[in-house]
Amino acid sequence: MFHHIIIFGATGSIGTSTLNVIRRNRHHFNVVGIAANTNVEKLAQIAHEFSVSNVGIFDGHAFAGKDSLFKRGTHFFVGEDGLCELAQLSEATAVSMAMVGIGGLKPTMAAIESKKTLLLASKEILVAAGKFVMESAKGNGVQILPVDSEHNAIFQCLQGNSNGFVDRLILTASGGPFRNFSRREMENIDVKQALRHPVWNMGKKITIDSATMANKALEIVEAKWLFDVPGDHIDVIVHPESIIHSMVKFCDGSIIAQMCPPNMEYPIANCLFFPGREQLAKPSVDFAEQGRLNFFAPDTTNFPHLTIIRQCLKTDNNACAVFQAANEVAVDEFLNHRIKFTQISEIVAKTLDIYPGEPMISLKSCEESVIKARSAAKVIANGFN
């Protein structure tokens, strides 16, 4: 597989891992475009290393006076409209979407409309607008390759199996650093502690989401849309070693699991090379050394996001978009030391109490729900400060 690829979120954790895979397989890929929110310096470095001549930046202010960092002749794409234009670049065959939050929604839709293969890492996009993203992908005959490790695992488990035989999807969760904490210990978690994940090395937002297990709640919704399986057929099991990345249980009782070391380069390489595989021999799981794999039921008392999302999935409103937006606001408040760790889920629950989201009728209704949820969550968060 040879791709001419555009990487959105090129300076973040997933973008960096994607470029690592591409760096060791240069003859397979041509990076034709890169984009980021604000990190112009790092974008410039990447542009030089991979000879990229199309560069997008979401925040135009971050870019001011810095075009001299790039080679002469570089094409710049600024703001949301610019990123949409970049996503439709005619020489590109694939788009990797790994921007934090739903800033990548419109560029994603643009990429789908211009029929690029989509490597999707930004789960927020599917949580907020999964119905319309999947409808558009289907209508345009576009394949969405899931980068998120759990979803990539399920994607691999489903190869060669008809969807009609799927009974349940089983998402594994590391459980994060506070898996065995008491309620009292949960109350006193500070930002530094929460940013230290025991297994995965990731960006800040997703590390906090893993610590609260909001990440797993979002992943239930992501799985529902990607694989067209109802939410009440998607289970979560805590598996601290993160060797099994998820499983599919079929109607005959057989379960297929996907395993590899906990490193995002594995699922990214799977997407980049699909339907082939990367030929390089990478280290994999040594079962004798590993010894054992553990499994536990999730603690829904200490991790209420898991229960809240199940309620959201029962409604016909954009409740999952509200959940996602409120959680984003709450995580930001926590990272800025303005609220306690346990108040993150409280803000999500209270936002949903006062605003259940608009009816899920259009992409616009999803965006409107996100905007309204953000302001409602901010008001609630201010009450906690």
Ligand code: MG
């Ligand atoms: Mg994941």
